[in-house]
Amino acid sequence: MPNLPREVLLDYCRRMLVIRLFEEALIGLHHEGRFKGHYHVYIGQEATGVAALGCVENGDHLFTTHRNHGHLLARGADPARLLAEILGRRDGYNKGKGGTFHTSSADLGFLHTSAVVAGIIPLATGAAYSAKVQKNGRIAVCLFGDGALEEAAAAESFNLASLSKLPVLYLCENNGKYGHGRATGAAQSSTMAAFPLTDLPKAYRIPAEQVDGTDTGAVHALVAEAVRRIRRGEGPQFIEAQTMRWPGNEASWPMVPAPTEIALAWEVGTVPEAAREWYRHSDPVLILIRELVESKRATRQEIDDVHQNVRAQIAAAVKFAFESPYPDPQEALKDVFAGR
Template sequence: MTTPLDTPERRYRMLRLIRGFEELALTLVRSGVITGGIHPYIGQEAVAVGVCSALGDGDRLTSTHRGHGHVLARGADPRRLLAELAGRVDGLNQGRGGSMHAADLSLGILGANGIVGAGAPIAVGAAWAARQAGEDRVAVAFFGDGALNQGVLLESLNLAAMWRLPVVFVCENNGYATTLPAATAVAGSALGRAAAFGIPAAEVDGMDTEAVRSAAEEAVGRARAGGGPAFLECRTYRFEGHHTMERRMKLRYRTPEEVSGWRARDPLLRAAEAIGAARGEALDAEVAAELAEAERFALASEHPDPAGALDHLYADGTRPRAGAVA
């Protein structure tokens, strides 16, 4: 069962948890505990919290390469998610999924995905399976603006519309596909993509948790009632680079003025105002203690035994035949 995000205090706490988790993960990348780097979600927290606050216990979601926020907002244990990022056996997926493929099927988290747009057809499949089984479930597919030109997303929109499946497509438009401005790469618009398939769509302030929540509740409610798919374009911004490697590469594709302008719209600041300074400080202290325990847990967990590297390749446990893998 997921923890409900049904009050402003709980939503603020989750925003702070995601922000603190990502800041801790950045520290562990720099120290070498997390190898390979991560795609930080800092700045976009309102989208994950707003959307997930509108979901029920049985609903499913698919995520992206920038997926820690979605996974946490859906209720995953931050200790086990951090252990997963660090490649430890106590991770959500025994250290095998890492940052870009974390999943928790018990919570309906069908996985982050390193392939741009690839979560959309999985969400459509989950919605179709729920329909076939007579289950009251909605599926949500998160993706970025870089997925708007991917054929697999358009195919998913088409199928969901044709079969009137209970899917909510959530585009986190942070303005950049890696370093490429969306304005120079996307003909038409995100909402236009949805309109072409007859899917109801709305543009939302993705820096405002309550605005996202309101739009998500309407979209999820319509899908659950049999009204078919919906599409949300959440205008948001990542405060950090596309990937932690960016600092080392010293890329310069955004001006300091642009970044500071978006930072002034930090979703945590708006959410903090709604609950008051004293309550906010108390929740911050709770989250700090929770993250300290998550770090202790992750660092105490063992690395997987290399002898088991070929385990879990098949659902039934079958291993590759001898000599099939060099």
């Protein structure tokens, strides 16, 4: 059970439910044909984003990827403005110009979000360099997928960060860990010759640890310690958070096998047979809920109340986002860097 105050755990649980219900709503809207285009959801990785980003401070520089919705929401993004951005509407975080792949918010610490795999790793390293030169006490946190390690940009960044002892946390979300019954440890979702993935940063003398990315308490403890080391001037740290693939992501367009209900923490009979194993053993939201109730830190009623509030918040976000107008075409070249 996470060694954290009850209020923190309940807040983490709420944030994780915001992410889960936001993503489920998004998938539903897409299936109804209410918006077009590709998008990636953070379902199954909520414990990593929420617990890790609970360890940073305002002013730290955060960088994320194509799978960014959960990271922004973990840091307190308004679901209504985030959805408006994904729909390309005027009230979105970037006035509808960033979309699902590039939503950023400097106020929340996210200086840049890029769907270019590994594109943010050099940028986060540069932000860490700037913080070191300016001695402003800030750190950079770079959240990326296991696939990003295949890119040369990752290796170059690790080298520079290690040589210059830069204040940066590289948080690799390996969402391809093999499930029960398969050859654990045989391969990752990415095609890396290095195994385990932590061998790569270790070759550059960057301390690297693995953690169960579905375990809120374990992620929090490890990230908090890494952040302490970085702030003490010990240089870059690397964490690989491992999660199982969410069954809804098996197809190229995500499907929701079963909408998340609190009751699923105890009984998964309503979930299609093929997906039950994930809901029983690998769903970070249900794992935390089970832990909270079984350790008597929260009652089922309290969790149900949080769930209902989040459900209402997401319904209001959907209404807000669809009511937000598309930007005026004359605004297209405003706030963009592209020159003529």
